[in-house]
Amino acid sequence: MSKNRKLLPPRSGTLEREILIKLALNSWSPPRNTQFLVYNRISLNLEQGSKKNFSTKIKKINNNNLTSNRKALNSNNKKKVKNIFQIISSYLDISKLYFIPINIFEKSSLIIFFILAILFIAAVIFILISNVDLSNYYSIWSILPPLFMVYLRMWEKNAREFKELCIKGIYMISNLALLSLILALFVYLASNYLFYDIWVQLPFIKSFYISKNILGFCLSIKIVISIIEIIYYHWKEPKILCNKLYKLLSSLIVLAFFYQAIYVICGAILIICDDIELMEFKLEIKLKNSSKYQSELKVKSIDKPAGPARPEDLSSHASQGDDKSLNHHFYKDYPKIVKAKGKYLYTDKGRGIFDACSGAAVASIGYGNQDVIDAMHIKNMSGTHYLASSFWKDNDVLKLQKSLADSTDGLLDKVYLTGSGSDATEAAIKLACQYYYDQDSETQRKYIISRDHSYHGNTLGALSISEFPSRQAPYKGILMSNVGYVSSCNPYRQQLDGESVEDFVAKKADEFEKKILEIGREKVMAFIAEPVSGAALGCVKAVPGYFKAMKNICEKYDILFIADEIMCGLGRTGNYHAWKDSGVVPDILILGKGLGAGYFPVAAILVSPKVWGELKSEQFIHGLTFDAVPTGATVALKVQQIIKDKDLVANVKKVGDYLGKTLKAKLSNHKNVGDIRGEGFFWGVEFVEDKITKKPFDSKLGVSRLIVDCAKSPKFNMTFYPGSGTVDGVNGDHIIIAPPFMTTEEDADHIVEVILTVIEIVFNEINK
Ligand SMILES: Cc1ncc(COP(=O)(O)O)c(C=O)c1O
Structure with missing residues (x-):
């Protein structure tokens, strides 16, 4: 403890209470400076020669409470602590992670340094090319607080060794880069392979949701307390201010990590349980009259899949207010899609919907293909995204025309x-x-x-x-x-x-x-x-x-x-x-x-x-005007190239045969399935009221719409292309199954299962 340190003036006779409160508050995670502060206060009191009894008391508190607190934490840690908050708080001090002692002149340290530096660069490149929504990268934002901390430390006049701080700074960044890399890889794998359905969907189980909120609430309180501490005690003490800020920011990082981890765990468990469905999720922190932490969750337990929307219900979905679209039905509500990747569309309510008809049989290579997006971007960057087709030639336009002509063997x-x-x-x-x-x-x-x-x-x-x-x-x-x-x-x-x-x-x-x-x-x-x-x-x-x-x-x-x-x-x-x-x-x-x-x-x-x-x-x-738009040609070239390179047409043939066989095996006997026809990834199922006479359903029932609405509902999250007028232009119903070209046999099984269940529900209702 420095003798020159400026001491805070004693505060109006409440010192004892302040310190007791402080010790209580810090029992979760004793900050490094608590002891220092307590000593400061004690010495202050001693110097002033007053309140001797009190000082002794403080010493006692310091010796017994604080140290025993720490000891308890350590020993508890060793023999599996009972108190969950102690476990959490023992991890809260990320500074242990950032401040790795290092001697830069040791060879092994240099090797570690270079490995970390390379990982850092790899993480940055990975992040740039992985096209994952950056809002998921809590770990990336976590680079900022320690950077800020380094800045604060350098700003500190009495920083002991500037060089050492720089080295520590580099280590901080490297460590965080490593964490980012691991998290980025996890996010990528999770979103693309492991739980691609749930990563964006983020469904919750109620109990997990509550525990997440409790944790978040506790951590939020801790952060608020830290802010009060900083303002109240240390505003004149830059060094302590720095440490406090650092701790606060560290807590924020941990908070973010915990949130993210719990999101994923909840999603995974939900998938396994598969019996609770999130209908709507809303989490708000509202500042109205007083600060109020509010959360709202509507979890609906589903025994039976949601039934189809009946036509008479549709008026209740009337589009109102901001919906000025003439592209949609006026009185029907449509899910809003905010993201799409591969075979899935993701709604603003967090649902992932399997697009089993590729839109209107359009998205043959699925959604969000990075190669196509990149090709389009490069083309646009060249400035030749549009050229008047009757005045100029464009390389990609010519190439596309040639490749299409070649695909017909020149016929x-x-x-x-x-x-x-x-x-x-x-x-x-x-x-x-x-x-x-x-x-x-x-x-x-x-x-x-x-x-x-x-x-x-x-x-x-x-x-x-x-x-x-x-x-x-x-x-x-x-x-x-x-x-x-x-x-x-x-x-x-x-x-x-x-x-x-x-x-x-x-x-x-x-x-x-x-x-x-x-x-x-x-x-x-x-x-x-x-x-x-x-x-x-x-x-x-x-x-x-x-x-x-x-x-x-x-x-x-x-x-x-x-x-x-x-x-x-x-x-x-x-x-x-x-x-x-x-x-x-x-x-x-x-x-x-x-x-x-x-x-x-x-x-x-x-x-x-x-x-x-x-x-x-x-x-x-x-x-x-918009004939032969160069960017369109670039995109088409790339799309067709991908289809060729990945041999997707062969997949369509192989999996398409399987899809057709499975559809026929599972649906043919249904009394309302009249015909199953098609090939590849282009299958139609026609529905009839009477299988023998092939009589269609009354067109007013809108059977194909009901089937597609039901499939689209949160229980099934799948979409098909509805069709009506199949028999005579007015009567008759069918659905088209036209999934993206990379659809697998497992997907095909899933598609057939969904159709089977959905038509059971719809026709049970209709035939009632
Ligand atoms: C066979 C056929 N021809 C023409 C069209 C019209 O194409 P577009 O909607 O791109 O104008 C469609 C669209 O569904 C179609 O299926």
């Missing part, structure tokens, strides 16, 4: 890039039109033949050739009239008992030919069809030989065949191009959705030499 060797599926369909219609116009400006070929139960887009042209009554109804009268329809190829509903595939195909071909002749053979310019029907029919694949027969008729009447693979293309069916399975090459192929996999809106039409070779204008007379 479709010109590529037009645009922004959405509907844009691409418009382009295909116009191109077909220009193909005939450029050959003969007087041509009458203006008709397109499409199929019943088809969907090719929502812009006026694309909607005109989509037989989708619910989407067309309001626009009747302004849709194109130069469209003819033939029936779709839906064996479940159309193939007669005992009818062979050949006869069935012949019937379809006959119908098509009759339609051409009805419209006028010189008037039809194109036939458009989805090789595997998507949204309108629910993954119906044409029977073998169907497209060959249709294409033969197209050739007979010089009609172009346009294949719309916006939904089923680019690997979704287990074939990179679905038409390859049908044995015919389209004249124009339309791609969208999975091309940019949702990372950027991008679509394309691929054109055969037969078509573009006839363009006497030497260009396609079309163009939108």
